[in-house]
Amino acid sequence: MELYILGGLVVALAIGLVIQQIRIERTNRKLAELATKPKPVVVSEPTALELENKLKAAYEAKIGEATQAFATDLTSTSAKLSELVSRLTTDVIEKELDAYHKTLDGVRATANEAMEKIRAAVDEQRVELRKGMEADVAAEQNRLIERFDTKMGDVVSSYIAESLGGGVDLGAQMQYVISSLEAHKEEIKKDLYNGV
């Protein structure tokens, strides 16, 4: 019994589905026909003119609004941009100048330090050089004086000998010679006795 009822319900459902399918196909067919054959809209000339005038006015109004908004926005943006560029430029320049000043100060300090070191080294070198030169000059001076003194006896005696030539008068010297020997008689005598 239950099977008959269930079978009856299934058959009823199947029939319902077939009917619905058929209706959908009819509707689709109508829609396709409507699409292929559009139905022309008929507007009167005054209406068309009115519509065109309205559209034109609305379009111009929108254009005006858009232009005004754009101008306002552009002015504002330009001012902001100018301000931003100015601030950026000022900041960059200040930063660069600051960095430049710092670098310049560093370079100046380094240069001053180097100059001080060079000056100190030069001064030290000058002092050393001066000391060395003074010592050299003094040594050379002493050497020349010593040499001069040593040679002067030879020079003068040679000059005397050359001036006198071969005519040395020993007779005039004999008194000096004998007195010189007499002054050292004991030493000479002692040494000669030692040789005997």
Add this chain to the structure above:
Amino acid sequence: MASETPQSAFVLPPAVYSPELLDSVSYEIEQYLSWYRENRIHTTVGATAITEPDHSTETAQVIQSWTTGQPLTLSSLQSLLKYLRELKLPVAHVTLAALPNHTQRQQLVDWFRGIAGPHVLISFVGDRNLGGGVLVRTPSRVFDYSWKQKLIEGRSKLAEVVHRV
């Protein structure tokens, strides 16, 4: 023949004052001895006698001082020669600005022998670079009283003088 003269009594004559003169005297005595021997042989064999060699005054004085008035013999001459050869006398080398003449030499010889006795020889040298004065070199010392040395010793004064000039 006379006996040999005692060496202690022998005194070099003042004329023989230098090593060169002493060598010259020794040489002449040697020559004389040689002549004497040869001449004696010649006389013995009857050959012609050889001419007696000349000798200087100094040699004659030395021989005279050696023989002290005794006759000259061969042995005394040989002794004299031997004595002179072996004689070691102190020498004073005297350098002057020029070679001294005879009088000046004699004056200096007298002075040296006056202080050190007769057995001292004096050699004279002339060196004009001394300028003047005397330089004496004894066996172990040099006594420089030359003008050159005076100049060297007074170099500071010399330098002052030169500086002033």
